[in-house]
Amino acid sequence: MDFLKSERVNPLVLLQAIFQTAIDGIIAIDEGGVIRLVNPAITALFQYTSEELIGQNISILMATPHRSRHDGYMKNYYETGEKKIIGIGRETEGRRKDGTTFALRLSVSEIQLNGQRVFTGIIHDLSEQKKAEAQIKQLNAELEERVEQRTNEINAALEKLMQTNKKLESEVKERKKVEDLLRATEREIRVALEKEKELNELKSQFITMTSHEFRTPLSTILSSAALVEMYQNKNLAEKAVKHLHRIRHSVNDLTSILNDFNALGSLEHDEIQPNFSLFYLRDCCRKVIEQISDQLKPGQQIEFQAAPEMPEKIYSDQNLLELILVNLLSNAIKYSPENSTVYCRSELSGQHLIIKIKDEGIGIPTAEQSHLFTRFFRGSNVTNIKGTGLGLNLAKRYVELLRGEITFHSEIAKGTLFTVQIPKNQYHEENISH
Numbered sequence: 001m002d003f004l005k006s007e008r009v010n011p012l013v014l015l016q017a018i019f020q021t022a023i024d025g026i027i028a029i030d031e032g033g034v035i036r037l038v039n040p041a042i043t044a045l046f047q048y049t050s051e052e053l054i055g056q057n058i059s060i061l062m063a064t065p066h067r068s069r070h071d072g073y074m075k076n077y078y079e080t081g082e083k084k085i086i087g088i089g090r091e092t093e094g095r096r097k098d099g100t101t102f103a104l105r106l107s108v109s110e111i112q113l114n115g116q117r118v119f120t121g122i123i124h125d126l127s128e129q130k131k132a133e134a135q136i137k138q139l140n141a142e143l144e145e146r147v148e149q150r151t152n153e154i155n156a157a158l159e160k161l162m163q164t165n166k167k168l169e170s171e172v173k174e175r176k177k178v179e180d181l182l183r184a185t186e187r188e189i190r191v192a193l194e195k196e197k198e199l200n201e202l203k204s205q206f207i208t209m210t211s212h213e214f215r216t217p218l219s220t221i222l223s224s225a226a227l228v229e230m231y232q233n234k235n236l237a238e239k240a241v242k243h244l245h246r247i248r249h250s251v252n253d254l255t256s257i258l259n260d261f262n263a264l265g266s267l268e269h270d271e272i273q274p275n276f277s278l279f280y281l282r283d284c285c286r287k288v289i290e291q292i293s294d295q296l297k298p299g300q301q302i303e304f305q306a307a308p309e310m311p312e313k314i315y316s317d318q319n320l321l322e323l324i325l326v327n328l329l330s331n332a333i334k335y336s337p338e339n340s341t342v343y344c345r346s347e348l349s350g351q352h353l354i355i356k357i358k359d360e361g362i363g364i365p366t367a368e369q370s371h372l373f374t375r376f377f378r379g380s381n382v383t384n385i386k387g388t389g390l391g392l393n394l395a396k397r398y399v400e401l402l403r404g405e406i407t408f409h410s411e412i413a414k415g416t417l418f419t420v421q422i423p424k425n426q427y428h429e430e431n432i433s434h
Contacts, residue, residue, distance in 0.1 A: 022039055025122070026121070027121045032057075034056070036118070045096075046095075046097060062093075062094070091105050109121075272320075274316075275319065281346060289304055289329070297337070299339030305343075305344070305346075314425065315424070320401060342357070343359075344357055352421050353422050361415050362381055363412040364412075405420075405421055
């Protein structure tokens with residue numbers, strides 16, 4: 001402090017300079033609370049001029065509720081000597097000229113001048129500090145909110161993960177049960193297939209044995225009946241001839257049944273394979289019609305017609321085609337009444353041969369039509385008509401061997417139409433020429 005002792009430095013001038021340039025506001029009031037002195041920082045802070053402030057009560061710069069209570073504070077201090085602000089300092093609010101308020105820190109000191117009390121206040125603007133604190137609070141609040149939100153999300157994710165794990169555990173257990181059940185079912189199916197295979201082998205052996213054991217005596221009976229007819233004398237009773245015809249017809253029926261069983265056994269063992277060749281279609285159809293003509297009932301007839309565009313020859317398996325026609329025509333005759341007509345038509349559709357067999361018979365019940373090609377199936381309306389239920393099943397399998405298909409349409413008491421479609425040439429033309 002040597003520079004203060006210098007004659008060049010006037011302490012009053014120095015004090016005045018400090019007062020005028022201080023960053024914080026400096027204000028002095030008397031015992032009555034009247035403003036006596038302010039520095040430029042005060043006028044800048046409260047937006048008043050020094051002329052507007054000097055002579056005014058200090059409450060002009062106070063915010064509610066301190067504004068109305070200031071005089072009471074001063075009176076209480078004078079009476080009790082209890083200091084609430086003086087020498088302590090505190091944060092409070094100031095009021096600008098335009099009525100807006102701001103945060104400040106107030107430090108008050110008391111001095112005696114000429115026997116009077118003078119109170120000096122140092123005011124520090126806290127606006128920026130409070131603004132920064134508010135921003136920090138807001139950031140903290142946002143951070144806490146984000147932390148809480150993130151915590152909730154993590155908890156929700158953990159809960160979902162736990163639920164997923166429980167669900168997966170349940171699914172794994174359920175899947176294991178299903179797998180165990182499938183394994184058990186697979187074993188049962190394997191055992192059932194083995195049994196079915198064994199039964200099929202036994203059935204095939206039975207069919208083969210039956211066909212072999214019955215064919216020879218039936219052939220003998222049939223030939224004997226034919227010889228009796230051939231060498232009968234004129235005196236043979238007419239009834240005996242009738243019985244001979246019955247023997248022949250019955251033997252033919254039994255032979256047909258055995259042929260069906262034998263064919264079924266051959267199909268089961270894949271012993272029947274197509275043997276393609278070039279042959280006359282019309283001759284094939286007429287041969288079959290002539291072959292089964294003895295099955296016709298009184299007044300029945302078979303009407304055959306080939307479309308004009310039909311080729312003379314086709315390349316297919318003649319034997320399988322004859323078996324298909326025999327089965328379909330025999331059924332048509334069997335299930336049609338006397339004095340009815342069975343129609344056999346052949347036509348072309350692109351590269352396919354179409355054969356249609358139509359009768360005027362009893363028809364197939366609608367509810368049973370889905371089972372028509374099932375092995376051993378017979379309709380509920382044919383109980384009085386002989387049959388094994390194998391004919392249509394065999395016909396369908398023969399058609400499939402020729403790479404074709406068979407369909408039908410039937411109405412009760414109106415008749416049934418079967419349509420067979422097979423390729424007219426099983427191979428390309430160059431193969432046919434060979």
